[in-house]
Amino acid sequence: xxxxxxxxxxxxxxxxxxxxxxxxxxxxxxxxxxxxxxxxxxxxxxxxxxxxxxxxxxxxxxxxxxxxxxxxxxxxxxxxxxxxxxxxxxxxxxxxxxxxxxxxxxxxxxxxxxxxxxxxxxxxxxxxxxxxxxxxxxxxxxxxxxxxxxxxxxxxxxxxxxxxxxxxxxxxxxxxxxxxxxxxxxxxxxxxxxxxxxxxxxxxxxxxxxxxxxxxxxxxxxxxxxxxxxxxxxxxxxxxxxxxxxxxxxxxxxxxxxxxxxxxxxxxxxxxxxxxxxxxxxxxxx
Amino acid sequence: xxxxxxxxxxxxxxxxxxxxxxxxxxxxxxxxxxxxxxxxxxxxxxxxxxxxxxxxxxxxxxxxxxxxxx
Numbered sequence: 001x002x003x004x005x006x007x008x009x010x011x012x013x014x015x016x017x018x019x020x021x022x023x024x025x026x027x028x029x030x031x032x033x034x035x036x037x038x039x040x041x042x043x044x045x046x047x048x049x050x051x052x053x054x055x056x057x058x059x060x061x062x063x064x065x066x067x068x069x070x071x072x073x074x075x076x077x078x079x080x081x082x083x084x085x086x087x088x089x090x091x092x093x094x095x096x097x098x099x100x101x102x103x104x105x106x107x108x109x110x111x112x113x114x115x116x117x118x119x120x121x122x123x124x125x126x127x128x129x130x131x132x133x134x135x136x137x138x139x140x141x142x143x144x145x146x147x148x149x150x151x152x153x154x155x156x157x158x159x160x161x162x163x164x165x166x167x168x169x170x171x172x173x174x175x176x177x178x179x180x181x182x183x184x185x186x187x188x189x190x191x192x193x194x195x196x197x198x199x200x201x202x203x204x205x206x207x208x209x210x211x212x213x214x215x216x217x218x219x220x221x222x223x224x225x226x227x228x229x230x231x232x233x234x235x236x237x238x239x240x241x242x243x244x245x246x247x248x249x250x251x252x253x254x255x256x257x258x259x260x261x262x263x264x265x266x267x268x269x270x271x272x273x274x275x276x277x278x279x280x281x282x283x284x285x286x
Numbered sequence: 287x288x289x290x291x292x293x294x295x296x297x298x299x300x301x302x303x304x305x306x307x308x309x310x311x312x313x314x315x316x317x318x319x320x321x322x323x324x325x326x327x328x329x330x331x332x333x334x335x336x337x338x339x340x341x342x343x344x345x346x347x348x349x350x351x352x353x354x355x356x
Contacts, residue, residue, distance in 0.1 A: 095292045119348060120323060122292050132354065139354050
């Protein structure tokens with residue numbers, strides 16, 4: 001009898017734990033972001049880009065990986081505690097940047113969407129348009145030189161500066177984000193043509209962290225642009241053993257000879273920078 | 287099989303299949319005039335450009351996004 005009583009008591013405890021957890025969700029620990037946090041996460045999505053920025057309670061997503069990682073990206077973002085993105089940037093309409101964007105738009109609450117005013121003919125692009133239309137949203141055209149706030153951070157658009165380019169990569173939205181004394185520069189796949197235009201406009205490009213343009217391809221990161229940015233760290237978003245030889249040795253040599261610390265998603269996995277406004281802390285998955 | 291050229295990465299054309307999976311094709315196997323956004327017809331080893339479909343598709347998308355940007 002004593003044994004039975006114990007089992008009964010144990011069953012009640014287990015049931016109470018299970019039902020308590022299910023029926024009083026407000027008692028679950030909340031992942032409410034701290035108002036002062038500033039965090040930039042370069043997600044390992046293989047040979048593609050996906051970056052989250054959390055600035056206090058405000059959130060931004062720059063690109064959403066390729067088609068093959070769309071579902072896993074949504075799960076990862078949910079696990080990280082995101083349920084909305086105040087700003088979403090599709091840097092340019094190539095599959096390795098907008099592949100998962102339709103899934104993100106469908107699954108999260110979305111504020112302002114920035115995309116360059118250019119189209120692609122892929123189903124991937126059409127899926128994104130459809131997701132935007134289905135939610136009754138529209139797209140904001142990036143105007144270089146203009147700024148907006150993300151929490152306490154200031155985001156300044158630097159490119160694209162021309163109406164038309166031969167290569168879609170140069171349509172990439174380039175954005176610089178300043179949180180107090182720390183600066184990040186996100187290049188998308190912008191190539192040297194766009195870099196030249198940015199320098200010619202005399203925009204401030206100085207940054208602590210550079211998201212290297214076009215997965216470290218030699219088509220981007222000219223010497224003059226790199227010396228103007230003069231970063232402490234460079235992040236290359238690239239897939240392990242990719243078919244394109246990214247990052248190119250030429251780019252790695254430039255970064256190394258300038259003494260810049262290199263982080264790569266193929267080697268380091270997901271890379272997170274946290275800023276207190278003055279100091280940067282880096283943590284990597286691998 | 288029909289393919290859409292999503293982008294060129296150096297000597298490789300990254301193409302989108304109808305199921306949205308991607309296929310890498312060496313650029314030299316493509317017609318010389320092939321460019322980003324074109325529709326290709328893949329028959330065995332033979333790859334040709336679908337000029338009519340490429341134009342139709344560009345026009346279709348252009349009309350579709352007319353009111354998308356603010």
